[in-house]
Amino acid sequence: MNPDLPDLDARLLAWMEQAAQRWDDGGPGEAAEAEFDRLARELFADQYERNIPYRRFCRARGAQPGRIPGWEEIPPVPLSAFKELTLSCDPPESAAAVFMTSGSTDPSRRGRNHHPHLRLYDASLQASFRHWFLPDRERIRLLVLNPPPAQQPHSSLAYFLGRLVDSFGAPGSAFFLDEDGLQVDRLSAALAEAERDGVAVGLLGTSFAYVHLLDALEASGASFALPAGSRLLDTGGFKGRSREVSAETLRAAFGDRLGIPDPWCVNYYGMTEISTQYYDTSLRRVWLGEDPGPRVKAVPPWARIRVVDPGTGRPVPAGERGLLVHVDLANRGSCLAVLAEDVGHLTADGFVLLGRAQGSEARGCSIALDELLAANGGRRR
Amino acid sequence: MTPPSSDVVDAFFLPQLDPAELAALEWTTRQVGTVPLRFPVVTPPLVEQLCDRLLQAQAEELAERPVMEVLEVLGRAVARWFDPRCPQRVLAEELLPQITGYAPEMVRRGLKEHLRTFRRDRLLRFLAQDFDNPLVLDGFHPNRAGGRSRAYGPRLTTQFFAGNVPGLPAWNLVCALLVKSATLGKSAGAEPLFPVLFAGTIAEEDPGLARCLAVLHWPGGQEDVEETAFTRSDAVMATAGLRATESLARRVPVGMPFVPYGHKVSFAVVGHEALALNRYADTARRVARDVSQYDQQGCLSPHAVFVERGGGVDPRAFAAALAAEMERYERSRPRAAIGLEESAAIAGVRARYEFRSYDADSGVQVLTSPHGNAWTVLFEERPERFEPSVLNRLVRVHPVDGIEDVVAQLQPLRRYLQTAGIACAPERLDAWASLLGRCGADRICAVGQMPQPAAGWHHDGLGSLASLVRWTDVEGAAEAAVERYDPEWTQPASRPDRSRR
Numbered sequence: 057m058n059p060d061l062p063d064l065d066a067r068l069l070a071w072m073e074q075a076a077q078r079w080d081d082g083g084p085g086e087a088a089e090a091e092f093d094r095l096a097r098e099l100f101a102d103q104y105e106r107n108i109p110y111r112r113f114c115r116a117r118g119a120q121p122g123r124i125p126g127w128e129e130i131p132p133v134p135l136s137a138f139k140e141l142t143l144s145c146d147p148p149e150s151a152a153a154v155f156m157t158s159g160s161t162d163p164s165r166r167g168r169n170h171h172p173h174l175r176l177y178d179a180s181l182q183a184s185f186r187h188w189f190l191p192d193r194e195r196i197r198l199l200v201l202n203p204p205p206a207q208q209p210h211s212s213l214a215y216f217l218g219r220l221v222d223s224f225g226a227p228g229s230a231f232f233l234d235e236d237g238l239q240v241d242r243l244s245a246a247l248a249e250a251e252r253d254g255v256a257v258g259l260l261g262t263s264f265a266y267v268h269l270l271d272a273l274e275a276s277g278a279s280f281a282l283p284a285g286s287r288l289l290d291t292g293g294f295k296g297r298s299r300e301v302s303a304e305t306l307r308a309a310f311g312d313r314l315g316i317p318d319p320w321c322v323n324y325y326g327m328t329e330i331s332t333q334y335y336d337t338s339l340r341r342v343w344l345g346e347d348p349g350p351r352v353k354a355v356p357p358w359a360r361i362r363v364v365d366p367g368t369g370r371p372v373p374a375g376e377r378g379l380l381v382h383v384d385l386a387n388r389g390s391c392l393a394v395l396a397e398d399v400g401h402l403t404a405d406g407f408v409l410l411g412r413a414q415g416s417e418a419r420g421c422s423i424a425l426d427e428l429l430a431a432n433g434g435r436r437r
Numbered sequence: 438m439t440p441p442s443s444d445v446v447d448a449f450f451l452p453q454l455d456p457a458e459l460a461a462l463e464w465t466t467r468q469v470g471t472v473p474l475r476f477p478v479v480t481p482p483l484v485e486q487l488c489d490r491l492l493q494a495q496a497e498e499l500a501e502r503p504v505m506e507v508l509e510v511l512g513r514a515v516a517r518w519f520d521p522r523c524p525q526r527v528l529a530e531e532l533l534p535q536i537t538g539y540a541p542e543m544v545r546r547g548l549k550e551h552l553r554t555f556r557r558d559r560l561l562r563f564l565a566q567d568f569d570n571p572l573v574l575d576g577f578h579p580n581r582a583g584g585r586s587r588a589y590g591p592r593l594t595t596q597f598f599a600g601n602v603p604g605l606p607a608w609n610l611v612c613a614l615l616v617k618s619a620t621l622g623k624s625a626g627a628e629p630l631f632p633v634l635f636a637g638t639i640a641e642e643d644p645g646l647a648r649c650l651a652v653l654h655w656p657g658g659q660e661d662v663e664e665t666a667f668t669r670s671d672a673v674m675a676t677a678g679l680r681a682t683e684s685l686a687r688r689v690p691v692g693m694p695f696v697p698y699g700h701k702v703s704f705a706v707v708g709h710e711a712l713a714l715n716r717y718a719d720t721a722r723r724v725a726r727d728v729s730q731y732d733q734q735g736c737l738s739p740h741a742v743f744v745e746r747g748g749g750v751d752p753r754a755f756a757a758a759l760a761a762e763m764e765r766y767e768r769s770r771p772r773a774a775i776g777l778e779e780s781a782a783i784a785g786v787r788a789r790y791e792f793r794s795y796d797a798d799s800g801v802q803v804l805t806s807p808h809g810n811a812w813t814v815l816f817e818e819r820p821e822r823f824e825p826s827v828l829n830r831l832v833r834v835h836p837v838d839g840i841e842d843v844v845a846q847l848q849p850l851r852r853y854l855q856t857a858g859i860a861c862a863p864e865r866l867d868a869w870a871s872l873l874g875r876c877g878a879d880r881i882c883a884v885g886q887m888p889q890p891a892a893g894w895h896h897d898g899l900g901s902l903a904s905l906v907r908w909t910d911v912e913g914a915a916e917a918a919v920e921r922y923d924p925e926w927t928q929p930a931s932r933p934d935r936s937r938r
């Protein structure tokens with residue numbers, strides 16, 4: 057146990073570490089399920105008690121600790137709550153980290169997630185990364201297509217990638233993005249060196265950063281055959297970007313330009329508002345000698361994903377599309393249950409992320425919100 | 438709910454083709470809502486063939502037919518729809534709710550109210566609105582400049598119909614026929630049936646006139662088909678979203694009249710007089726109807742209601758009354774089932790306002806349907822700016838101290854404003870209309886009548902007929918000058934025969 061952590065936090069941490077060690081890809085057993093439920097309800101009670109706006113939100117929905125039958129009934133806060141409210145259990149000024157969503161330059165328009173400490177956050181990110189991206193070794197040379205965390209103190213992504221370098225980076229690990237953009241020449245040199253020396257590398261970055269890299273490589277005609285064991289992690293979409301590239305197209309290009317086989321290209325899904333990442337299962341599967349299977353994202357033992365109908369808040373029938381609800385025991389500082397704006401559906405061993413719920417094209421002559429805001433030069437997160 | 442019909446329904450109108458030609462087409466069946474609809478697969482050669490025949494029919498049936506005769510036929514065809522046994526009406530009332538998901542009662546009443554706009558006497562108003570003398574459509578008649586003018590409609594107009602509100606295509610079809618244009622109509626994917634049924638009643642009244650109409654469906658943006666249509670048309674009229682309109686605007690040949698309708702925003706303004714204790718509930722009922730009709734999908738539907746302070750009830754109480762009326766409307770005419778994205782959009786907006794309402798000083802209140810997301814009234818005292826609704830019966834209520842406050846909110850949207858539903862004392866009508874018109878509104882109507890524009894309305898600020906025609910003027914001086922060439926003066930002079938005198 058960790059004497060420097062509050063009791064609940066210490067128990068959550070201990071349980072997460074245990075659960076990570078006993079991680080069963082087939083899903084939690086009955087005992088693990090019961091323990092998850094118990095901890096989730098306990099954490100809910102604590103957040104209800106100390107997170108005042110969240111308590112009000114729950115009361116409006118008639119949900120109270122002690123009166124809910126199970127973790128499924130914990131009210132999930134929509135993402136906009138992180139913008140409109142200060143959803144912090146502890147005094148915001150005492151937070152060890154405040155991660156903010158990107159987008160608007162006006163801080164009051166950005167979602168903020170407060171973390172009183174990052175022990176649970178770290179435990180979550182390390183366990184998932186090791187399990188899904190680095191099951192075969194302790195360390196690997198990490199080439200990061202993102203700025204170092206010191207340059208972006210409020211970016212959860214920068215923190216995440218920086219922490220991965222601290223925890224798993226072998227000598228030669230480095231960051232290749234700064235205010236001036238992607239350092240293509242430096243990165244190309246690092247790739248050439250890895251190829252020449254036969255050193256497997258792990259590339260980390262946003263999907264969009266990779267598009268820049270691939271464009272540059274295509275322009276110069278360069279390509280690499282990275283040594284076996286090299287792998288690539290990408291995240292995120294292209295919201296607000298001028299180009300959209302499908303995941304399949306990207307992976308094909310990773311194969312062509314970098315020599316990384318398809319299953320070793322792993323996508324993960326994460327958000328500022330939660331403290332857990334969800335990885336493609338392909339790399340671990342092929343490492344275990346299994347068929348990589350269809351692209352599915354896995355849910356770690358300390359989190360659950362529900363898929364709900366936004367009109368009713370109730371779960372959709374199995375396999376149908378709906379909005380994702382995260383229930384994340386690592387999201388200790390704000391709310392463990394979060395309603396995302398992402399659409400997906402559940403599968404037997406995880407879920408499929410289908411993308412953001414875009415405003416659908418208005419029928420006929422009335423105007424879609426997006427169209428008008430665009431025409432108006434208006435803001436949207 | 439009526440059980441979904443299992444019979445495949447024909448969703449095309451092609452009287453130009455004989456049965457053998459129809460049989461030779463490639464066919465496809467697509468389920469829209471719960472109704473399987475059959476369409477021909479549209480190809481450039483088919484469009485070419487249809488355009489040729491439409492042009493021929495226009496020359497034979499329409500070009501020289503007096504406008505009043507066309508009007509009489511249309512008036513009789515529309516009158517058929519007022520008979521509850523009219524087969525096309527029966528089909529529309531049965532199938533359109535299944536196709537669109539709209540409440541059957543709403544479709545029934547909506548169609549009836551909309552089609553009234555085209556009774557024979559109202560059709561005269563369409564003509565009168567745009568032409569001092571409608572006979573200019575038949576021949577040259579004196580103009581104010583001292584000469585004579587004639588208005589020629591397009592021989593053929595390619596039309597892109599709306600699918601958001603059943604019945605809307607009647608407006609476009611009627612306008613084209615009144616200026617003697619044949620129509621190649623592309624029906625909307627969301628509701629492709631109404632224009633077919635409407636054309637059917639015209640065919641029963643006058644098969645010759647109906648040969649000037651063709652209605653089919655192709656996926657919007659199918660460029661080879663559209664290019665074939667454009668090169669044979671004299672005009673293009675489209676009711677479509679911003680992206681589709683932009684795409685069309687790029688492809689319509691330069692110089693060809695292109696009449697786009699679309700992406701418009703409407704709103705209501707309620708003056709303090711309409712909030713009197715003996716008026717406010719009725720006002721709320723009217724506004725609720727304007728918002729709820731066709732689930733707010735029409736460009737005529739209000740996105741926001743500006744409510745003046747200083748009435749018998751304050752704006753917050755009015756918002757509560759509006760919420761009660763929204764619920765009442767929902768019970769008799771429930772909103773259509775909506776998709777995941779639309780649901781998510783409503784949930785997102787509701788959440789945002791709910792969180793703001795936690796701050797007692799925010800001046801925000803969220804009023805919602807007791808279950809699900811059937812309707813939402815958002816009371817907001819200090820909006821940052823006019824925010825368009827995400828639709829499906831979600832409306833904002835903003836208190837104001839006078840029409841000037843409304844004007845300030847509307848300024849950024851001036852290119853997109855359309856209908857302003859108003860409720861105020863008679864003395865203020867003119868001042869309000871002037872200010873709202875200056876802001877960009879092109880229709881001022883009473884609250885409660887927003888979904889039903891009057892016959893002849895300058896749709897989106899343009900003359901519905903005038904925007905289609907081109908003029909030919911015979912100059913007055915020419916009429917005088919040609920006197921010089923009167924044969925009596927130009928034939929060789931013959932000696933007067935004195936013996937006859």
